[in-house]
Amino acid sequence: MSLTSAVQAAVSGLGASARRAETVASNVANASTPGYARRNLDLVSHTAAPGVRILDTQRQVDRLVLSETRLSNAELGQRELLSGHAIRVEAAIGAAGDGDSVAGAIHRLQAALTTAAGDPSTETRLAEVADAASALTNRFARASDGLQSVRVEVDRSIAADVDALNTGLSRVAELDHRILVTKASGRDTSSLQDLKQREIDAISRIVPLRESVRSDGRSILSTLSGTVLLNGRASELSFEATPGLSPINPQGKVIQVDGKPALASEGGTLAGGTLSAAFELRDRIVPQVQQDLDALAADLIQRLASADPTLSVSDAGILADGARPLDPSSIAGLSSRMELNRAVDRDNGGSLWRLRSGIGATDAGPSGNSRVLNALRSSLENRPDAPPDRAATLTAGVAHIRVSTEAETTAARARNQTLATQLAEGGVNSDAELQNLLQIEKSYAANARVLKAVDEMLTYLLAR
Amino acid sequence: MTMASLGDLAQSLMLRRSVASTQTAINSALRDVSAGQASDAAAHLRGQTSQLSAIDATLSRNKALGETLKLAEKRAEVMQTSLSHIDGAAREAARELISASQNANPTTLRLASRFAGQALETVVSALNQSAFGQSVFSGTATDRPAIASAEDILASARTAISGALSSTDMASRLDAWFADPDGFGRLVASASPEPLSVPLGADESVALSVTSHDPLLRSTLKGLLMGSLMSDAAFARSPSALSHLATVSAETLYASSEPRSELAARLGLAESRIAQTSTRITAENTALGIARNDLLAIDGFETATRLSEAETRLEQLYAITARLARLSLAEYMR
Numbered sequence: 001m002s003l004t005s006a007v008q009a010a011v012s013g014l015g016a017s018a019r020r021a022e023t024v025a026s027n028v029a030n031a032s033t034p035g036y037a038r039r040n041l042d043l044v045s046h047t048a049a050p051g052v053r054i055l056d057t058q059r060q061v062d063r064l065v066l067s068e069t070r071l072s073n074a075e076l077g078q079r080e081l082l083s084g085h086a087i088r089v090e091a092a093i094g095a096a097g098d099g100d101s102v103a104g105a106i107h108r109l110q111a112a113l114t115t116a117a118g119d120p121s122t123e124t125r126l127a128e129v130a131d132a133a134s135a136l137t138n139r140f141a142r143a144s145d146g147l148q149s150v151r152v153e154v155d156r157s158i159a160a161d162v163d164a165l166n167t168g169l170s171r172v173a174e175l176d177h178r179i180l181v182t183k184a185s186g187r188d189t190s191s192l193q194d195l196k197q198r199e200i201d202a203i204s205r206i207v208p209l210r211e212s213v214r215s216d217g218r219s220i221l222s223t224l225s226g227t228v229l230l231n232g233r234a235s236e237l238s239f240e241a242t243p244g245l246s247p248i249n250p251q252g253k254v255i256q257v258d259g260k261p262a263l264a265s266e267g268g269t270l271a272g273g274t275l276s277a278a279f280e281l282r283d284r285i286v287p288q289v290q291q292d293l294d295a296l297a298a299d300l301i302q303r304l305a306s307a308d309p310t311l312s313v314s315d316a317g318i319l320a321d322g323a324r325p326l327d328p329s330s331i332a333g334l335s336s337r338m339e340l341n342r343a344v345d346r347d348n349g350g351s352l353w354r355l356r357s358g359i360g361a362t363d364a365g366p367s368g369n370s371r372v373l374n375a376l377r378s379s380l381e382n383r384p385d386a387p388p389d390r391a392a393t394l395t396a397g398v399a400h401i402r403v404s405t406e407a408e409t410t411a412a413r414a415r416n417q418t419l420a421t422q423l424a425e426g427g428v429n430s431d432a433e434l435q436n437l438l439q440i441e442k443s444y445a446a447n448a449r450v451l452k453a454v455d456e457m458l459t460y461l462l463a464r
Numbered sequence: 465m466t467m468a469s470l471g472d473l474a475q476s477l478m479l480r481r482s483v484a485s486t487q488t489a490i491n492s493a494l495r496d497v498s499a500g501q502a503s504d505a506a507a508h509l510r511g512q513t514s515q516l517s518a519i520d521a522t523l524s525r526n527k528a529l530g531e532t533l534k535l536a537e538k539r540a541e542v543m544q545t546s547l548s549h550i551d552g553a554a555r556e557a558a559r560e561l562i563s564a565s566q567n568a569n570p571t572t573l574r575l576a577s578r579f580a581g582q583a584l585e586t587v588v589s590a591l592n593q594s595a596f597g598q599s600v601f602s603g604t605a606t607d608r609p610a611i612a613s614a615e616d617i618l619a620s621a622r623t624a625i626s627g628a629l630s631s632t633d634m635a636s637r638l639d640a641w642f643a644d645p646d647g648f649g650r651l652v653a654s655a656s657p658e659p660l661s662v663p664l665g666a667d668e669s670v671a672l673s674v675t676s677h678d679p680l681l682r683s684t685l686k687g688l689l690m691g692s693l694m695s696d697a698a699f700a701r702s703p704s705a706l707s708h709l710a711t712v713s714a715e716t717l718y719a720s721s722e723p724r725s726e727l728a729a730r731l732g733l734a735e736s737r738i739a740q741t742s743t744r745i746t747a748e749n750t751a752l753g754i755a756r757n758d759l760l761a762i763d764g765f766e767t768a769t770r771l772s773e774a775e776t777r778l779e780q781l782y783a784i785t786a787r788l789a790r791l792s793l794a795e796y797m798r
Contacts, residue, residue, distance in 0.1 A: 031472045031473070032472070032473060032476075034473070038471070090506070095505060095506060095513075096505055096506060096509075096513030096514075096516045096517050096520075097505045097513075097516050097517075097520060097760075103517055103520070103521070104520075104524075107520065107521055107524035107525070108524070110521075110524065110525055110528070111524050111525065111527065111528035112528070114525065114528035114529055114532055114663055115528045115531055115532050117532070117661075117663045117669075118531070118532025118533070118535055118536060118662060118663055119532065119535055119596075120604075121598050121606040121607060122596070122598075365604075366603070366604035366605040366606070366656045366658065367598075367604070367605065367606045367607045368598065368602075368603065368604035368605065368606035368656070368660050369604045369658070370604070370660070370661045370663070370669075371661070374661065374663060374669060377663065378666060378667050381525075381666045381667075382666075388517075388518075388521040389518075391517070392513075392514050392517030392518055392521065393514065395513060395514075395517055396511065396512065396513045396514045396517065399506035399509075399511050399513045400506075400511030400512075401511075402506060402511075403506050403507050403510060403511040404511060406507070417477075417481055420477060421474050421477055421478050421481075422474075424471045424473040424474035424477050425470050425471050425474040426471055427471025427472065427473045427474065428471055428472055428473070429470055429471050429472055430472050430792060430793070430794065431792060431793040434793040434794055434797060435793065438797075
């Protein structure tokens with residue numbers, strides 16, 4: 001009877017309104033939840049009988065903006081890591097204009113040699129030369145330590161990132177499985193899909209990922225170069241932090257994906273993202289600065305040694321490699337080994353007058369003799385590539401790295417924020433939801449009214 | 465029914481970000497204004513910091529050099545004062561000897577001789593002057609006296625001239641004695657013939673090249689010695705011989721003023737080079753200071769404008785945020 005089908009239609013309308021209200025409630029409750037995709041109820045009219053049928057709860061996500069956001073996340077992660085550590089590299093060498101820098105230590109030694117050359121008889125002037133040289137060795141060691149600690153930390157962050165990536169990939173695989181199971185039993189999978197989206201967003205900082213969805217709803221995650229990291233089964237990445245990473249032992253380990261080595265450098269499988277930045281810092285940027293620093297230390301040691309006429313080629317000058325003269329074949333790590341020659345270190349059995357008469361001199365000589373001090377002074381100023389100029393170039397180099405990576409980070413952050421805002425624009429709008437609610441109320445009331453009317457008709461029929 | 469809707473989060477994210485970026489702009493403008501110059505030098509210079517480093521290197525070098533030059537100026541001043549004392553003593557002794565020789569009075573001649581002896585003591589103490597506790601005429605041996613005492617000099621010279629037969633003989637014996645490393649040489653052995661050197665720049669230096677070894681001092685000493693040792697001259701017993709000896713001493717002393725002027729001039733040359741370098745350094749420091757300020761300078765007016773613009777923007781953002789919070793359908797559905 002058509003009255004029965006009218007009842008059925010009204011009931012289906014009530015049910016649809018109830019579900020719609022539930023959807024509105026869910027949306028409004030999650031209006032501020034990041035990663036929540038607005039739910040939309042897909043309604044279609046019954047084909048066989050009058051009424052409404054609920055097709056599906058759909059998640060409203062702009063997939064294009066989402067994938068762009070993820071790529072931008074990777075770029076932002078990469079730039080932020082680079083600029084964060086670039087500040088520490090710059091601090092290790094010292095900023096331009098800062099007295100407590102590697103360049104400043106060299107200036108201090110030059111000044112001490114000049115004043116001592118003008119007044120060699122005064123012991124305090126000679127003491128200042130020894131102190132300035134000592135301070136220089138300390139500053140170089142401090143710079144070297146700073147650089148090494150960046151390398152070690154970055155190496156550790158690679159290990160942490162690889163762990164996070166492995167965990168994330170396996171979680172996504174697990175969520176995919178649960179989504180399939182839940183869908184098969186007919187329940188709503190939207191919350192699980194929210195979780196999956198959040199999980200992929202998190203690991204997209206480490207390596208830029210592209211997500212493609214298979215027909216059964218499972219995701220395929222691949223890198224920009226096309227290497228598949230998740231396809232039903234998550235790939236396993238492995239990495240060991242290098243013990244004893246140092247200037248002498250500079251080689252760090254490489255990541256392996258399912259047993260095959262994968263590079264994170266430009267154009268490599270894992271390029272872009274925080275892994276990429278970490279490898280660049282560990283294997284290119286910091287070793288280059290370390291090399292320049294060590295070369296500068298070698299230059300200083302060599303110039304001061306050859307300026308002293310009382311020394312032969314195999315003798316150590318004011319600055320030495322530990323207790324030995326410079327060995328041109330072992331310059332790596334020299335910055336932390338450079339020391340004040342014990343012969344002029346008054347805390348270590350040396351004598352200050354050797355600064356004036358030469359380290360190899362047999363006696364103190366005339367107290368006003370400035371010849372050796374003048375030679376030492378000139379040796380630090382002889383162009384080309386005098387030590388202060390090389391220090392200035394080194395300082396400018398690390399300053400440039402810091403400033404340019406900071407600028408790139410700012411630009412990447414702005415792009416990321418724009419994309420995030422765009423993504424959020426498709427999110428829950430409380431006003432729209434409340435408007436829907438008004439409509440739902442009306443529709444519920446109307447359906448209820450229809451039900452009441454049909455009920456009255458039936459009662460009238462049956463009561464007769 | 466689908467409708468174009470703008471998610472809540474989008475608006476709040478955008479507002480929050482605008483507030484954060486405006487606050488950052490305010491902070492950086494405040495930092496610049498309070499420092500008076502760019503607080504982050506490398507960012508201000510866009511990573512091109514070599515010029516700043518070079519300026520700092522030169523300023524540090526100049527500071528050390530300036531200190532050294534001041535020291536050297538003082539030293540040279542002490543040396544010039546000593547030289548003028550020596551000059552004065554020599555001239556006065558010469559005057560006394562000449563006037564005594566004209567009288568040929570044994571008493572006046574003896575007094576003149578004693579005067580010459582005192583003049584010798586003045587010369588010796590002038591040569592043994594020190595600046596900052598360092599002997600100025602000892603060359604590089606600054607911790608030792610430039611010349612022995614007047615007594616030791618007289619004793620050694622006395623031995624050298626014993627047996628002299630005439631004033632000419634006395635003079636030539638003294639010349640030999642000056643050249644003798646065991647004679648006069650031993651009296652200035654504590655000093656070094658190598659002069660003190662003053663650094664003037666990268667590879668430049670100048671020497672304060674007057675030491676007690678200097679031959680140009682010898683004629684002065686010779687004249688004073690001849691005058692002081694008049695009573696020891698066996699050949700000069702008669703008043704006429706004595707007055708002749710006094711005349712010869714005085715003439716030697718008069719002739720010695722030329723080498724003394726040469727010494728003073730040589731020292732003066734070194735002094736003028738030191739002064740020139742000092743002036744150059746001061747001018748360079750001023751120019752470098754200006755250049756450094758220019759590199760790091762920020763336009764105070766522009767920064768202050770930036771600051772007030774950012775503050776206004778922030779206030780506007782706060783007003784908008786408050787207004788938008790009230791603009792919600794939920795408010796009107798009560």
